[in-house]
Amino acid sequence: MSYNYDQCVSSIQAHRLKAYANTNESPDAAPNSPDLDALQQSMDGFANLSKHCPMTPLLWMQYAKDTEVLMHGLYLLDSSSTGGGGESKDNDLHQLQLIQAKKEALESSTGILELALAEFPGCSLLHLYYLESLGEYFYQTENEALHHLIRSESEGGGGSDTQTSRNKLSQAFEDAWENVACLSCEVRELSTHKGNTMDVEVDDVSSTIQHLSLLFAKWSKTPMGGGWNDEMMEDFNWIWDEALSIVNEVNGENRARQIEWLKQQKAALLETLDSNRRNTSSLANVLSAYENDIDVAMSNEGIFFPYASLQKRYEELKTKTDNSHHLGKYLEMMKRVDSKWDEVIMGNNNRWLLGLGASETFQAFSKYASFLQRSYRVLFQKGAVQMSNSLQEHIADHKYSMITCVYERAVSECPTVESLWLSYIKFLRGEYTRIRDNLKQLGAVQQENIKYHEELQELATALKSTSQRSIRNCPYSCNLFELRMTTLGLISTSNLEPDDITAVIQEATQLGFLNANREAMLSMRLVAITVVKRKLLSLVSLGSLSSSANGGNNGMDLSGKDYHQDEEINNSTSNTNKAKSAQYCSLAPAAMEEVQDLIEDHRSLTEAYVLGPIALGLRNAMGIDDTTNELADRETLKCFEKLVKTQKPCHPDSWREYLRYVSTSHLHFLGDVSSQSRPDDVGAVPVIIRQTRALYKRAMSSIRKAGKPTHATDSRGFDSNIHNTLFQRDYDAALSDLCHEYVEFEKCFGSEESLSAALTLVLSKMANYDPAASLLNVGVPATEESGKRKLETDEPTSTVQEDQMHDEDDGEGDAGESRSKRTKVKTNLKEPKKTDAVHKVRIGKIDYPAHPFTIHISNLDKSTQDMDLVDAFRPLCGAIVHVRILREKIYGKGGHHTHGESKGVGLVQFEERMAVEKALEKNGELKIGGKLVKIHRSHMPAVGIVPQGMHRVSPKGEGKVSKRNQQKKKSKGEGDGDVSMECDDTENGTAMAGGRSGDQSRIQSKSGGALTDTKSKTRTSSSPGSLKLDALSFKPRVIKQKPKISLGNLTKKN
Structure with a gap:
């Protein structure tokens, strides 16, 4: 069902332009009637467009306006053709016909606007246009009743229509109470005039004052920006005086006493209003930043509506006030000012309220809603500090309605943004679940409280309506269609009609936006089957509850778990089967095989967990005795329990074997071995599913995390030369399979809460999982090629530990074996190093x-x-x-x-x-x-740490020729190290002597007293390297050297 949205809208605008081209808007000249044929064509265009997609707020207003004008024109044509000439008619009858024609046209127009408000309840401009149209309808109804009263034709009928219009207008004011700040004044002022026209007729002063007091009390508690909160008192004085003038006219006998009483009432009301205005002013300051961000975002995208133009009506009403006070004046004030609305509805170049809001506007509204949600959650957090500010008090009074108003405003501006709808529906689902859980915790007595049940029913209606509107505005979103189906499963308390789920699939197919995406269509069909299947499990659980109440299940409590009527449906795309739609072309062979595998996988899971236990329950219900199988199941469960409790920590494969037996065999008994309960009907299905989930939770709590080193106590090998993986799989690989099976189980048979908890638990267990390390440990024997033994160390601690271990093994027998399980045994095999880099570069042998x-x-x-x-x-x-x-x-x-x-x-x-x-x-x-x-x-980067030529170098020999200088320093250090410059006069009695030539110097060694030549083998006495930088080795060449006298010779001479 293809269509061109822009072409449809352009065609409608062209017909409307033609229809209103001949109208004369001059106040002096009589207006010409519009082209009814062109209006009929535009109406057909609106009807055709509404069949394909929802219209925007501005299109709804244009639709209502054209309907009103067309119906009014057709009614006048019909009355003129049947009544003859206009001059011969009675003037009162002609006026009555005009009133009836206008009333009938307004009735059709307001009906269309009601449909528009059901689609966009957060559009303030749409609310105001609807209120003024209702005010016009109320005015025409009062005029019709007045004409009937004067002509005495039907006194009863007119009163009934008048009361109906009053009730309808009152309800409309209550629904439109929460609006943006710039329209609050107009809504309140219209409500005031409506109250003036209603209450004074019954001559009840107290009802009029009560109505005005409630009106201004609500007005003062509503946050308003743009200076409206400051100007409220001026409006209050004007409206109060106008209302009291009517009271004084009607009740003239006790005027003085009433005036004194009214002054006291006004003083008390002013005190209350002043307190409320202070709180509201601080609240408006908190919210003004977010409101300004929304206005800026809409202005940047060119969709901001100039609300200042609508204040014209409020000023006109004040200027029309004169000194004469009568009810007809206030009845005239209820009429709609068409000149103001023509600027909004007749414009062809307007961009506002056409659904053109994009990402910037959505982000501004999303930030606003997130801020309010954070403040709203504080009210329900246990142990949280309750802040007594104006925002918290306002949210406590209005609850979640304040947040839904922001979302509805965003929807009216950005109806085609998928993320906005997802966020909105997620918030409503959370509120529905919270209230439902609270009702469940209150008990049977408190559940009779009608207030909470009405609130839950109201949320269910809002969820159903919002999910329907989301897929109409975003027919391209597979996620919204899936969310629509899961929402229907969530809010269906008693039963779920499969036709409702099928209708969602048919609607997605007929719209045609997702037909090319076969994966999305298959995913939606799988979700549809999941919703129906899980509702079936919920109904089975309800049946088991009724039977357990009668003693059928021996008092087994199945309430409060996962599969009751209040179970939230899982919105994940589980592996479920569905017949192929006849509207699709045949799939490719490869794709067909994948789909077939997907269906077979889900079929096997359904056979194991659902159909098999149901057949068992039916067989037990028919009285077929199977005591032998029951005893066998009990013994098997004991073996499995012993297996998983013996190992510390237990190996994942042991739990997988346990769970595989539970899921594939038709158990007669499952649970605690000491219990004698036996589910003997189809209620065994949720029982087995819950207890299977309990087994998974036990398994996840008893196993260790992945990535931890495996000790020798975990091995099951019978010989030290045989690797343990020949008898037992790698721990991390088995843990990965167990976690995967756990998540798949929750996807198929769990709720959103249980799936989220499973994912959190699995992520914590697999945080350090390294698939590469697991592959290295699979099937690799402990030979010399795979690992080298560490060298023996001389540390005394290791020797003592080995001796202690050896003594324990030889001397204590069984007691030593039990303690050795708790002893951390060190292995001599090197474990593979864990490195972050997967790729290696070999340079030589490294x-x-x-x-x-x-x-x-x-x-x-x-x-x-x-x-x-x-x-x-x-x-x-x-x-x-x-x-x-x-x-x-x-x-x-x-x-x-x-x-x-x-x-x-x-x-x-x-x-x-x-x-x-x-x-x-x-x-x-x-x-x-x-x-x-x-x-x-490459193992090295292309960019060095510092640029070339900027390394630290010494300009005197330690730079370019540093290797040669290092060799010189090394040889010089070796020569200096072989020389001993010590002399011992007392012990050896040796003397150091030197000749004139100074060519040789001999020094007596300490050990043997022998003289050793200190010259290097490769140097001569004249080489620069052999000279000492010492005072004794300084050899002047020009001055004649004096002979050196040894101390030993002087001693002998003396």
Whole structure:
């Protein structure tokens, strides 16, 4: 069912422009009637458009206006054709016909506006137009009743219509009470005039005063921006005086006493209003920032409506006030000012209220709603500090209605934004679940409280309406269609009609937006089956509850778990089956196989968990005895319980075997072995599902987290030379399978809460899971190739520990074995190192971690430059950080300013990791400089830590020729280390003597007293390296040296 939205709207606007082209809007001249044929064509266009998609608020207002004008014109044509000439008619009868024609037209127009408000209840402009149209209808009804009273034709009928119109107008004011600030004054002022016309007729002063007091009390508690809160007192004085003038006219006998009483009432009311205005002013200041953000966002997108133009009516009403006070004047004030609305409805270039709100407007409304939701949740948080500010008090009074008003305002501006609808429905579902749970916790006595049940019913109606409107405004969203089906399952308390779910699928198919997306259509069908299946389980659980109340289940309590009537339906796309739609073309063979596997998988799960237990329950209900199988099941369960309780921690495969037996066998008994309860009807289905979930929770609580080292006590190997994985799978791999099965079980048979809890638990268990490490531990024997033993250490602690362990094993027998299970035994096998880098680069015999952003290019031509690599890789792989071709270094003068010869290799560093993978695909295929290059991963980046030539170097020998200087220092250090410069006069009596030549110096060694030549074998006495920087080794060449006298000779002479 295809259509062109822009073409439909353009056609409607063209017919409307033609219809109103001949109307004369001059107040002096008589207005010409519009073209009724063109109006009829525009009406047909509106009807055609409404069949395909919901109309926007402005289109609804135009639709209502055209209907009113067309019905009024047709009624006048009919009355003129049947009544003859206009001059011969009675004037009163003609006036009555005009009133009736206007009334009938307004009745059709207001009916259309009611449909519009059901679609967009948050559009304030639509509310105001509806209220003024109702005021016009009320005015025409009062005039009709007055004419009937004068002519004495039908006194009873007119009174009935008048009372109906009054009740309808009162309800409309109550529904439109929450509006944006700039329209609050008009709504209250209309309500005041309506009260003046209603209450004075019964001559009841107290009712009039009570109506006005309630009106201004609500007005003072409503947050208003733009200065309306400050100007409220001026409006209050004017409206109060106008109302009291009518009271004084009607009740003239006790005027003085009434005036005194009214002054007291006004003083008390002013005191209350002043207190409310102070609180409202602070609340408006808190919310003004979000309101301003919304106005700015709408202005930027060109959809902001100039509300200031609507204040014209309020000023006109004040100027019309004169000194004469009569009821007819206030009845005239209820009439609609068409000149004001023609500027809004007749404009063809307007962008407001056409559903053109985009992301900026949505973000502004979303921020506003999120702020209110955070403040709203504080009211229900246990232990939270309750803030006594104006916002908290206002939210406590209005509850969630304040948040829904913001969402409805956003929907009226951005009806085609999917995220807005998802957020709105999620909030309503949360409120529905919260109130439902509160009712459940209150007990049987409190559940009779009608207030809470009405609130729950109101939320259910809002959920149903909102989900329906969401798919009408966003027919392209698969998520909204799925949410619509799960919402129907959520709010269906007693029974769920499968036809309602089927209607959602049919609507999605007929709209045609998702027909090309086969995955989305299959997903919706799977969700539809899931909703119906889970509702079936809920009904089965209800049946078991009734039987247990009668003693059928021996008092087994099935309430308050997961599968009652208040169970929230899971909105995940579980693996369920569905027949292929006849409206689709045949699938490809590969896709058909995948769909078939999906259906078979779900069928096997349904057979194990649902159909099998139901058949068992029916067989037991028929009286078939199966005591032998029941005893066998009990013994099997005891074995499994013993298996999972013996191991600490228990291996995941043990729990998987336990769960596999529970799910695939038709158990007669499941639960605590000491219990004698036996579900003997179809209620066994939810019982088995709940207790299977309990087994999964026990399994997850008894196993350890993934990634922790496995100790020797976990092994089941019978020989130390045989690896334990031949008898038991790797722990982390088994844990991964158990977690996957747990999540799949919750997707198929769990609620949203249980699925969320399962995902949280699985994520905590698998946080440190490393699939690569698990693969290394699978089936690898402990040989010399896979691991090396550590070297023996001389630490005394390890020897003592080994001796203690050896003594315990030899001397204590069983007691030692029990303690050895608690002892942490160290293994001599090296465990594989866990590294973050998956890829390695081998340089020689060493593996280095690969740099994640850099590639190594080889087989480059000598003439290839750095920019050639940039030109080659940037178009193929993306942005580049740095490119460097490795070249030979040039020493000497100008080495840092000239380029050496290329080594034929280079490095390219990218900004993204995926660019490296793209470049590796071009290995052996890419030509640079006429040669095919080789591309591999690099262990070093292309950009150095510091630029070349900026390293720390010493200009005096420790820079370019640092290796030669290091060799000189080393040889110099060896020569100095072999020389002993000590002299011991008392012990050895040796003397140090020196000749004139100074060519040799001998020093007596401490150990043997022998003289040792201190000269290096490779040096001469005249070499610079052999001279000592000492005062004794200083040899002046010009001055004649004096002979050196030893101390030993002087002692002998003495």
